[in-house]
Amino acid sequence: MLWPLFLLVTAIHAELCQPDAENAFKVRLSIKTALGDKAYAWDINEEYLFRAMVAFSMRKVPKRETTEIAHVLLCNVTQRVSFWFVVTDPSKNHTLPAAEIQSAIRMNRNRINNAFSLSDQTLEFLKIPSTLAPPVDPSVPIWIIIFGVIFCIIIVATTLLILSGIWQSRRKNMEPSEMVDAEDKRENMITVENGIPCDSLDAKGGHINDAFMTEDERLTPL
Numbered sequence: 001m002l003w004p005l006f007l008l009v010t011a012i013h014a015e016l017c018q019p020d021a022e023n024a025f026k027v028r029l030s031i032k033t034a035l036g037d038k039a040y041a042w043d044i045n046e047e048y049l050f051r052a053m054v055a056f057s058m059r060k061v062p063k064r065e066t067t068e069i070a071h072v073l074l075c076n077v078t079q080r081v082s083f084w085f086v087v088t089d090p091s092k093n094h095t096l097p098a099a100e101i102q103s104a105i106r107m108n109r110n111r112i113n114n115a116f117s118l119s120d121q122t123l124e125f126l127k128i129p130s131t132l133a134p135p136v137d138p139s140v141p142i143w144i145i146i147f148g149v150i151f152c153i154i155i156v157a158t159t160l161l162i163l164s165g166i167w168q169s170r171r172k173n174m175e176p177s178e179m180v181d182a183e184d185k186r187e188n189m190i191t192v193e194n195g196i197p198c199d200s201l202d203a204k205g206g207h208i209n210d211a212f213m214t215e216d217e218r219l220t221p222l
């Protein structure tokens with residue numbers, strides 16, 4: 001009678017702690033690197049201490065004061081020590097939000113490191129950056145931002161230059177004495193600016209329109 005229920009409960013527990021499961025965190029330890037000859041073996045007692053340290057950290061979080069060692073589940077422990085852990089609620093049928101675990105671990109990082117004689121580099125909580133670590137190389141984004149700003153300024157300045165050129169040549173076009181000069185300038189503009197209105201080409205009444213006509217006549221038979 002109780003067997004199905006027992007199986008269901010163990011199945012739920014097995015599901016809660018899994019690699020890449022929701023709210024699960026991976027931990028990687030480099031005990032040999034950190035301690036050399038004085039390295040200790042990672043065994044079930046070390047696991048118990050780790051679970052106790054996580055429970056201790058969680059108990060300082062508001063509304064999580066009742067966290068017990070039994071609520072911290074470890075799984076997929078590997079020989080070259082790495083493992084996953086989750087923290088469950090007292091009913092043990094769902095895991096606590098990752099954000100709460102993250103902040104709890106962060107605030108107690110030094111205590112946890114000291115418990116295992118390890119450092120931020122040799123006791124890694126993947127996906128939980130340590131508070132002491134400097135922000136990830138800020139120089140690269142800043143250079144990208146500066147480059148973007150300069151690029152925008154150049155584009156805006158170029159646009160303004162082109163626009164002022166168009167305005168200037170239009171204004172000079174009104175004065176007959178500088179007609180030739182203006183036409184020279186406008187011809188330059190035409191090569192630079194494709195968006196020049198058609199009527200300004202017509203105003204020239206010159207060879208450009210003829211060129212288009214012949215081009216059209218050549219293309220129509222095809």
Ligand SMILES: *[C@@H]1O[C@H](CO)[C@@H](O)[C@H](O)[C@H]1NC(C)=O
Nearest residue numbers: 014017018019020075076077
């Ligand atoms: C984690 O452990 C479970 C059960 O021990 C196993 O079925 C699963 O394949 C393991 N996953 C990884 C990624 O090692």
Ligand SMILES: *[C@@H]1O[C@H](CO)[C@@H](O)[C@H](O)[C@H]1NC(C)=O
Nearest residue numbers: 008009012089091092093094
């Ligand atoms: C899960 O927890 C709820 C209360 O949060 C409880 O009512 C329910 O019975 C629990 N389910 C299992 C399978 O333990």
